[in-house]
Amino acid sequence: MTTTLPNMSTARSAGAAPNAHPTTRVEVVTTLDGLRRLEAEWTALSARVPDATPFTTHEWAVAWWTHLRRATRWKRDALRVFVVRSADGAAIAFAPYMLTEYRALAVPVMRILQPIGADPNLTELRAMLVAPEHEAAxxxxxxxxxxxxxxxxxxxxxxxxxxxxxxxxQLLARADAVADREISAFSLRLPDSWEEFKRTRPRNVRESLRKCYNSLARDGHEWRFRAIEGGPELDAALARFCELHAYRAQAGGSVAHPDYFAPAPSRAFLGDVMTRLGSRGAARVFQLEIGGEVVAARLGFRFGDELYLYYSGYDPAWGKYSVMTTVVAETMRHAIEQGITTVNLSTGADVSKTRWRPEELPFGDVVVVNAGARARFSHLAFTRAAAWKSARRRRALMTAAASPSQESND
Known part of the structure; x- marks a missing residue:
């Protein structure tokens, strides 16, 4: 179902920026079939928006809704995709949202309108697809x-x-709005050559690169780097990635790495979204082979001249050779050779990203609480419950990180 709402003045609703469209029209899509029909327009806009990520693609929205939406006695998601159009009918934003209803004894007790992607760490950045100049509108x-x-x-x-x-x-200037989660991605501009890339890295990174290559050569290990871009090899590459991702989670270390693809729905989602993005040449599996065996892998997504790096996995038996550092380094070399100008190292300010000297891309969530005591109470209760769950998860991760780590978090 698609509902078209009348034109509304963005200046009256939230004080639009001077370069925003003076009027907009909104369509609200509430079915999976309706979402599928948006593919051509959505993909066209995606190609024009800078700092592309897989999480704002049409393929991600369809795959997520197919495999990960909730429909239990206690929690139910209902699709709400907002298509924002300018006065001339052109799509300027796609906001893949859902109305999540929480129930107790079959009675709704709380409703939250939020972006799809309410998953444990699969959707790293939940956002609408919109160019910076149209975001406020x-x-x-x-x-x-x-x-x-x-x-x-x-x-x-x-x-x-x-x-x-x-x-x-503008949102934070409202009395009913509060700042919420802040998150940053880290974007690295690539030079024209691999030699220049190495030369312009910090000294500790140059030393790390030298050691990871020399250690393999010293012990007589021949290696090969591969970039799989879809086709018949993709399924096998994904299966091996999931094995390596699980091995990494089981290895322990000073930094815990959960197996995010252990649940069957999460693994089905990964296969689906990689296949969908692979069909238009956007999915990548980067592999390091030693002696004919894939010992490390990282997923990636290419959009034009930008590359987004996603999750990784490796065989801990090869951890002393820093095989994940080798995979990332060879991915950078491959990207330069392919004419890619920017690599997004993903979210999270850990040293595995910051050591490359990337640019920080900061994002933030804002929560708008509707009028009424129930709305205020539900937001307070949800926030406190979320903080408790987050603290519990951090304690579990710290407990799991029991042994010294042999591998950096690339």
Whole structure:
């Protein structure tokens, strides 16, 4: 089902930026078939938006909704995809949202409008697909439309806003809005040659690269790097990646690495989204082979001249050779040779990313609480429960990290 809402003034709704469209029209898609029909427009806009990630693609939205939406006695997700159009009908934003309803004894007790991707760490950055110059207008249109389809939410999470952008600043000026989670991605500009790349890295990185290559040569190990871009090899490459990802999780170390693809729905989702993105040449599996055996792998996604690096895995038996560092280094070399200009090292400010001297791309969520005591109470209760679960998860990870790590977190 698709509901088209009348034109609304973005200036009246949230104070649009001067370069935003003066009026917008919003369509709300509530079915998987309707979501599928957006593919051509969605993909066209994706090609024009800078700092591309897999999480804002049409393929990610379809695969996530197919495999990971919740429909239990206690929690139920209902699709709400907001398509924001300018006055001339052109799509300027796709916001893949869902209305999550929490129940107790079959009675709804809380409703949250939030981006799809409410999963344990699979969707690293939940955001709408929109160019920076239209972000404020798109957010204003989303908030104006959120009460018009189905039951009203108690609160809305507007996620993945550019932290220094007009949209976030304007939202935080509202009395009913509060800042929420902040997250950063790390983007690395690539030079024209591999030699220049090595020369311009910090000294400790140059030394790390020298050691990982020399240690393999010293012990007589021949290695090969492969970049698998889809086709018949993709399924086998993904199966081996999942094995290596599980090995990494079982290895322990000073930094714990859970096996995010152990649950069957998560693994089915990964296979589906990689196949969908692979069909248009965007999916990558980067592999390091030693003696004919794949010992380390990392997933990636290419969009034009940008590459996004996703999860990795390796065989701990080869950890002393820093095989994950080799995979990342060879991925950088391959990217330069392929004319890629930017590598997004993914989210999280750990040393495995910051040591390459990338640029930080900061994002932030804003929560808008609707009027009423129930809405305020539900947001407070949810926030406290989420903080408790997060603390519990951190304690579990610290307990799991019992033995010294042999491998950096690349």
């Amino acid at each position: 798109a957010v204003a249109a989303l908030l104006a439309a959120q009460r018009t389809v189905g039951p009203a939410p108690d609160w809305i999470r507007v996620a993945g806003l550019r932290r220094d952008g007009d949209a976030r600043r």
